[in-house]
Amino acid sequence: MQKHSVTFPENASLDAEDAKQALRAQARARRARRNQHERELLGHQWVDTVLDFVGDAKTIACYVSVNNEPPTGPICAALAQRGRRLLLPKLGPRLAREWAWYRGPDDLKVMAPGRPPEPTGPALGSSVLAEVEALIIPALLVDHHGRRIGQGGGWYDRVLKQVSATTRIGAMVFPEEYVAEELPQDPMDRPVPYVLLPDEWFACDVPSENLLSNESFGH
Numbered sequence: 008m009q010k011h012s013v014t015f016p017e018n019a020s021l022d023a024e025d026a027k028q029a030l031r032a033q034a035r036a037r038r039a040r041r042n043q044h045e046r047e048l049l050g051h052q053w054v055d056t057v058l059d060f061v062g063d064a065k066t067i068a069c070y071v072s073v074n075n076e077p078p079t080g081p082i083c084a085a086l087a088q089r090g091r092r093l094l095l096p097k098l099g100p101r102l103a104r105e106w107a108w109y110r111g112p113d114d115l116k117v118m119a120p121g122r123p124p125e126p127t128g129p130a131l132g133s134s135v136l137a138e139v140e141a142l143i144i145p146a147l148l149v150d151h152h153g154r155r156i157g158q159g160g161g162w163y164d165r166v167l168k169q170v171s172a173t174t175r176i177g178a179m180v181f182p183e184e185y186v187a188e189e190l191p192q193d194p195m196d197r198p199v200p201y202v203l204l205p206d207e208w209f210a211c212d213v214p215s216e217n218l219l220s221n222e223s224f225g226h
Contacts (some may be wrong), residue, residue, distance in 0.1 A: 038075035050078030064140035073144035099130035153198030153211030
């Protein structure tokens with residue numbers, strides 16, 4: 008497979024948001040250089056890793072990957088085949104971002120321009136997250152302390168505050184996107200306890216005062 012190294016842009020003079028935008032641009036450009044065949048191979052590797060990560064969790068929330076993101080299609084199918092209940096993001100009333108139950112790949116439809124495919128079932132509010140035992144979220148970069156840079160909308164930072172304190176939370180990134188350098192953050196950003204790479208997952212060294220999950224389980 009190709010090697011994709013990370014080179015951090017000069018951002019010492021930038022504020023947190025400008026630094027994050029510079030890092031997002033580089034991460035997106037790097038993802039665009041990864042060929043589809045490699046993404047598909049990695050996507051199938053992720054299946055066993057995610058199944059190991061979620062363990063015996065019965066209710067799981069994930070996301071539908073688009074463009075050059077780590078592919079989640081095989082993961083969603085594998086979870087459903089094993090009888091897990093799977094929530095995916097859905098656009099609700101008045102463009103509210105909500106959730107719906109996964110009912111198979113053929114049920115996923117593009118419901119609004121620029122949105123990922125989503126289940127066609129009823130939209131459910133954030134209160135349904137109380138049922139979620141494991142949450143898998145996207146990221147562009149994650150550092151070893153669990154600092155995460157996403158696409159910039161802030162929705163998953165809000166989701167991270169809505170799940171149960173015992174929910175297992177992991178962010179999916181390509182191997183080179185799990186970085187030793189400290190990522191810039193602002194007050195609304197929330198760290199993630201775990202990072203999910205294609206062939207293994209790790210507990211991040213999140214400071215105890217910032218931990219989102221009170222559950223302790225190792226790898």
